[in-house]
């Protein structure tokens with residue numbers, strides 16, 4: 001494509017008052033020889049937009065640099081697709097945070113423009129990757145309540161569904177349930193599993209495989225090849241995306257001997273209680289007599305560092321439900337609940353009220369001892385947290401342990417992924433197959449595979465239904481995006497993908513190992529084999545590759561490197577240091593924008609370069625920057641570690657590890673290691689960001705100017 | 712043979728439902744405490760909590776635990792000044808004020824006198840209403856003070872003289888005795904009837 005550049009400078013929003021626009025235009029027209037360069041007092045107004053469009057039609061302008069506000073705002077108005085376009089942020093990052101008319105303010109704007117123009121120069125229009133024979137079928141794994149709901153959701157949206165259940169019948173755990181508590185959470189409700197199954201069976205878009213296993217899933221979004229085995233034979237189906245809904249298992253009560261389980265006959269789990277209720281009568285297991293005094297012990301194993309460190313979320317509601325079974329059987333029976341906190345998600349507080357109204361006694365405290373007399377009556381001692389004294393509950397016929405739930409993803413290989421990175425889904429710290437639950441629930445660490453229901457997070461049935469629909473919609477979004485060659489979350493719509501200059505590959509395997517999504521396999525000769533539809537376009541592979549042979553059409557090692565080279569570095573005696581901030585687009589960039597919107601002053605010696613993820617940062621940028629006389633480099637990205645916030649899971653972690661290695665390079669250049677810093681920022685940290693930036697700049701000013709200036 | 716898991720102490724108070732049932736049935740608004748979820752908002756809101764031996768929340772917890780003596784002889788149930796802070800804030804809509812008064816009445820009926828002064832003041836207040844159909848501040852105060860005996864009564868009066876003068880200056884209290892309301896006889900009839908029904912009375 002022959003590029004014809006048009007630079008459009010908006011002078012509204014205080015930009016015109018802040019900057020010398022004529023000088024800025026010169027950067028475009030003289031330094032970069034832009035054939036078209038115009039200003040407008042209100043570029044995002046219809047007149048401004050028309051001006052640009054007219055140039056596109058009449059002048060053949062096809063490469064646009066919009067010098068205005070942050071790319072995060074007005075993106076719909078200032079969208080001139082399919083032209084190649086880039087936004088130079090001189091509002092939030094310049095005019096709103098630096099003194100108007102100042103020399104340094106002008107220098108900052110000019111450098112921002114230079115970098116933007118280099119970026120455009122080094123970009124080419126994306127050509128979407130389109131795989132062959134793409135499918136829009138959604139594969140749902142697990143035929144329980146969540147799985148059935150996901151299948152119905154996707155089918156009703158008009159997509160073919162394959163529903164796979166390992167047992168002979170659909171229903172999962174619900175088959176063992178006696179009653180449900182569901183919105184509006186006033187009374188017990190029937191489970192109505194049959195109704196649900198009928199709905200699945202009546203849906204022509206759903207193909208059900210029961211008593212079936214998944215032998216293998218290979219390929220990627222749009223082109224998953226699923227090998228199923230059923231009754232000894234196997235079939236292969238193609239699917240576009242996957243919903244994992246394999247549910248949960250109760251926590252092993254065998255480990256709860258300290259609560260009397262396995263020692264006393266009349267200590268049972270909530271699972272056994274449910275079964276008893278379903279059989280019709282709640283009795284003492286020891287002698288079959290009807291129960292008069294029942295105690296529920298909450299958080300049995302949950303919220304306990306030695307067992308499950310998390311709240312299982314449903315067991316409070318289950319005990320409330322089972323307390324109602326007891327009261328319905330005998331209104332005179334005494335029901336006690338020993339709890340830490342009663343947790344009633346959503347509107348289910350109403351059901352808690354009902355149980356209180358029916359006379360349930362709630363005791364906040366912790367069990368300290370349990371004993372049994374000759375008649376198998378139980379006595380529980382506890383520390384009552386509110387009375388602040390020891391209490392005793394005597395003559396108990398039944399003690400029910402409210403055991404929590406464990407996701408099946410922890411030890412079941414339901415998917416058998418044919419990925420170089422292993423057959424299962426990577427799990428986060430509590431064993432749930434999450435990717436980033438705050439920003440994108442349902443996403444797992446394998447693109448196109450979404451988790452729903454209790455395998456994703458503990459939740460009660462009403463929420464499972466909602467969750468399943470959510471995951472089904474994600475699965476649909478995935479097949480639609482993949483069909484046009486676009487990325488899924490978080491770079492939704494991105495049409496680029498990593499391209500490898502394979503001739504120069506040294507088979508070092510860094511890209512295969514570091515890709516957080518398992519998008520790169522390898523062949524027998526250890527050559528990387530990218531699966532572009534699995535890719536989320538984070539650029540981690542690009543940051544990893546020591547040969548620098550991985551690049552995107554609009555994002556490459558050379559591009560950012562050239563942008564850095566484009567920055568003007570004043571002489572050492574000017575006392576104007578230059579510091580590069582490589583700033584992650586996901587959280588840090590919006591935080592910087594917010595600081596701008598709040599007009600919190602920032603230092604004019606920074607040059608901000610947005611990156612897709614800290615993981616995409618190639619060490620060569622830093623080495624080159626320092627060799628050019630840049631005084632310091634700061635990396636601003638998301639939190640890493642167990643509670644990571646990184647939108648690409650491992651990016652910020654990897655960046656940190658790589659930066660540890662940079663000190664070697666710095667040593668070689670005889671520079672202080674302090675010149676490079678990594679900081680974690682979350683999206684709402686906008687007030688902290690200017691402080692972090694100032695702190696780093698202060699440190700840089702303490703150091704001598706970089707001796708490489710001017711060489 | 713007895714088996715034990717954990718450090719059994721056989722100490723500690725045993726939970727007993729009989730008192731809770733008694734409260735639910737016999738105390739005015741008593742059943743409402745079933746809905747208490749022990750959040751402590753009432754205790755946090757109560758301006759008198761410093762003076763109370765048990766906060767309202769704790770009273771309710773004690774009731775459920777069956778600790779009858781502690782509750783009925785508690786000062787707290789008679790200290791409630793009906794400020795309504797707790798009642799308007801309780802997320803479970805427990806009418807804490809009504810329950811506290813209900814408990815106080817019940818305690819008195821059961822022969823408990825958790826706070827002599829409160830009981831005495833309540834009695835004099837009630838007598839005043841019964842006699843005049845309204846309150847004569849200085850009359851109630853005088854009778855209350857003298858209710859402590861003549862010597863201590865005079866001492867109390869002297870101690871509170873400045874407050875009395877202040878109230879007069881602000882026209883919150885008159886020098887002359889208050890007159891009975893119109894038709895005070897029919898009010899008395901109503902009060903008698905209420906008493907016969909087991910409602911009202913002095914606290």
Ligand code: SF4
Nearest residue numbers: 299302312313315316
């Ligand atoms: S839901 Fe209730 S019982 Fe279950 S872990 Fe959470 S707080 Fe404990």
Ligand code: SF4
Nearest residue numbers: 515535536538539541
């Ligand atoms: S590291 Fe990121 S950009 Fe590279 S292949 Fe994996 S998902 Fe795609």
Ligand code: SF4
Nearest residue numbers: 505506508509511545
């Ligand atoms: S990181 Fe680069 S050199 Fe190493 S295997 Fe991947 S593409 Fe090849």
Ligand code: SF4
Nearest residue numbers: 747748750751753801
């Ligand atoms: S505010 Fe209401 S619910 Fe909370 S402790 Fe007091 S009475 Fe109970």
